[in-house]
Amino acid sequence: MVGLYFSGTGNSKYCLERFLKEFKDIQIFSIEDHKVIEQIKHHTQIIIAYPVQYSNIPKILRDFIMKNAAIWKNKEIFIIATMGLFSGDGAGILARLLKKQDAQIIGGLHLKMPDSIADEKVLKHSSKKNKALILEAEKKIIQAAHDFQNGHSSQEGIGLFSHLAGLFGQRLYFYTKTKHYSNKLKINEARCIGCGKCAKLCPMKNIDMTNGKAIAKDQCTLCYRCINQCPTQAMTLLGKKVVKQYDINHYL
Template identity: 55%
Template sequence: MLGIYFSGTGNSKYCVEKFLQEYDTTADSYSIEDSELLKYIHNHEDIVLGYPVQYSNVPKILKDFIVNNSSLWNGKHIFIIATMALFSGDGSGVLSRIFKKYGATTVGGLHIKMPDSIGDEKVLKHSLDYNRNLVIKAENKIKKASKDLKYGIPPKDGLGFLCHIVGLFGQRLYFINKMNRYTDKLKINDDKCIICGKCIDLCPMNNLVIKNEMVVSNSQCTMCYRCVNNCPKQAITLLGKMVVEQSNIEKYI
């Protein structure tokens, strides 16, 4: 088995790695940003893929990765892990339908509630204890799912027709335009920014660059929140106006 993930603050990476620890300790996992990943996909039939749900949809960077490498998926058996802070009707299902177009079979789906990565929206924030308990519950759910998959009765979170309807009308229908393109809404406070370059190194889209002694966005943000949650001066925001809490998985394990 091969593990694949796209992860902004580490939630999806953590869940895939935990799943593989339980299911197959010999298996390795890789980010979709890894330059060697296509070779590994070619050599594996069974795949577990983790990703963070955005507006009950797939992040644009992951969708583009799948579509741009469409010839690789035919005949693959994929178990999907969808991480989320709020309820998503068909987090696994929306990705499964993309894979189906390219000949892949989804063998199961798992929805995992994890600490929210949106660091600039106060309404989404919880206490440290709450988030640590979320991770403990996630680990227990992952252990059960890996055991069930071994026994041939994998969970099917988000894969049914009713789940599709809930996901569609819960969020996706209202925010579909947000997910069809990369966003230009990333904001950098020049008064706070010290041009350390950390955000530039972390960005999976190479969206951030230095121009005229300032860090600027090239309007190709995939909303992973990596830069917001790692800026040492909390100078970057996306949805909100100020950073409320910087959230990376290391805080909660």
């Protein structure tokens, strides 16, 4: 068994680590890790964690699956989907994509976690509430891990009802948000201090440093790493200003 994840601000990585903590000597790898393909090839059972975006798969993860389509054949996959709201089929949308690559889906788990969309007021919580959300998620993770070990994998987000809930809940209305990479990342030049942190963090290499300033391109995958970590709050994506930056490490 091996763990695989894509994570913007740490929620999905944390949930995967906590799930696999109930097992022994299980390694986890980001899809950005150069070792990840060999790890997938060498394991039959894979636990995948990722953040749901508009009841859909982040573009970077979808592209990773499709680019490496051949390696999923006959793999047994359990999916952990993290989200700020009920997504319907967060696990199911990835499950259906993987099934097309001849993978076997053995279960899914939905976990409500603190919101990381730093430039929108929607879903913002106090530090106390965020800590409570993480604790509740941890309880659910531990139970799901024990059920998995006993051959009773959670099936959240996998069925037809979940599919319809995800489709009509968000995906049908916001499909274009994740169909392509975004060119909407904005950088306030007056606020930018040229530290380069955003460029180093970006999984898409979507930010260049030019003349001591960060310059955004058109390949943003909406992960919000750069926006949440910018020391001067110089970056926005969906909103016009940063409301509250988020990093899971502040709540652990």
